[in-house]
Amino acid sequence: MEPTPSTFHSIQLLRALAALLVVLFHTHTAFSEAGSDLLFGDEEYVFAFGAVGVHIFFVISGFIMVVTSRFEPSFQPFEFMRRRLLRIYPVYWICAALYLVYHTFLGEPYDISVEQIAGALLLWPGYASSIVGPAWTLAYEMFFYLSFALAMALGLTRGFVVLAATFAILIVLGLVFDPGSPALHLATNSLLAEFVGGMAIGLLLKRNVLPKWRAGGWIALAIGLFLGGAWYGFSRLPSAMVWGVPSILLVLGAVCSELQHGAGKVTRLLGGLGDSSYSLYLVHILLITLALEVWKMVPPLIGSNALAMTAIVSGLCVALAEMFHRGVERPLLRRLNPRRSPLSQRQSEQAS
Numbered sequence: 001m002e003p004t005p006s007t008f009h010s011i012q013l014l015r016a017l018a019a020l021l022v023v024l025f026h027t028h029t030a031f032s033e034a035g036s037d038l039l040f041g042d043e044e045y046v047f048a049f050g051a052v053g054v055h056i057f058f059v060i061s062g063f064i065m066v067v068t069s070r071f072e073p074s075f076q077p078f079e080f081m082r083r084r085l086l087r088i089y090p091v092y093w094i095c096a097a098l099y100l101v102y103h104t105f106l107g108e109p110y111d112i113s114v115e116q117i118a119g120a121l122l123l124w125p126g127y128a129s130s131i132v133g134p135a136w137t138l139a140y141e142m143f144f145y146l147s148f149a150l151a152m153a154l155g156l157t158r159g160f161v162v163l164a165a166t167f168a169i170l171i172v173l174g175l176v177f178d179p180g181s182p183a184l185h186l187a188t189n190s191l192l193a194e195f196v197g198g199m200a201i202g203l204l205l206k207r208n209v210l211p212k213w214r215a216g217g218w219i220a221l222a223i224g225l226f227l228g229g230a231w232y233g234f235s236r237l238p239s240a241m242v243w244g245v246p247s248i249l250l251v252l253g254a255v256c257s258e259l260q261h262g263a264g265k266v267t268r269l270l271g272g273l274g275d276s277s278y279s280l281y282l283v284h285i286l287l288i289t290l291a292l293e294v295w296k297m298v299p300p301l302i303g304s305n306a307l308a309m310t311a312i313v314s315g316l317c318v319a320l321a322e323m324f325h326r327g328v329e330r331p332l333l334r335r336l337n338p339r340r341s342p343l344s345q346r347q348s349e350q351a352s
Helices: 009-033 042-067 077-105 112-122 133-152 158-178 182-187 192-206 212-232 239-261 265-297 306-334 343-349
Strands: none
Touching: 009 042, 009 265, 009 306, 042 133, 042 158, 042 192, 042 212, 042 239, 042 306, 077 112, 077 133, 077 265, 077 306, 077 343, 112 192, 133 158, 133 265, 158 182, 158 192, 192 343, 212 239, 265 306
């Protein structure tokens, strides 16, 4: 078995791209709903493609968990969950506090109960999006991390088979029976298959059996399926199929391409933004809300079209998220894991 590379710049680039797609989607939706002019009829539909970023994130999560976890001499479930909890919750809580402060003292107040706030802070299914809208995906991440920790105690290969089979059974049950609660809906959602797809790529990588020579073909097939789904209609098929399958192929192609050809200068440069993708994902809705308030107060901006405002505000979101990552997120992660080596810290920053 060949050693696994510590960093995949192509995956970092995909993380940055996935976060940017989500930001573009949310920014364009916000300004078009606020009354910004559209340049062409299908503009909103085109930007709705940005929702695919979530699916790319899920695939990457499955891949990164396998690649960065330690299985020798044995997998340590409690240590794994400790790292995951420290990686996800503290930064999320800081961002949630910023949202609460803004909406309590400056913006439109939240109409939520103490129970909803507590559920949101715990990322509990059904409550996770009560403060930070996109945080519903973090509830899926936490469920996957817990399932991963339990399954990998059996070993990588056996754990993968057990987890994949368990998720498959749960998904089938979700299709046959109507889930009666948000927690059951999450635990039986077909989105779980995307984590398994990412895990499969990581497992094949560790076993050194990835089809590296077909990198371009996997990427071309992914793009073709994305375009086909857009032509057929996003809502006419399950999102895990129309977006999840090509996302798995895209990650597979990116990993194979880097193994075969290495990472170019552009990939390494832009891939650096992948480190701040978690910050960007968490803070962009608040930044868009602030931008909308400014837009409403400046008459010349009101006449601008949604496309222009999307480009400007999305760029600002990326820049400010990078500053938040460098000034808050990264120092916090280093403080929470002071004994970890630079390599382990780098892997931890990737694994979200």
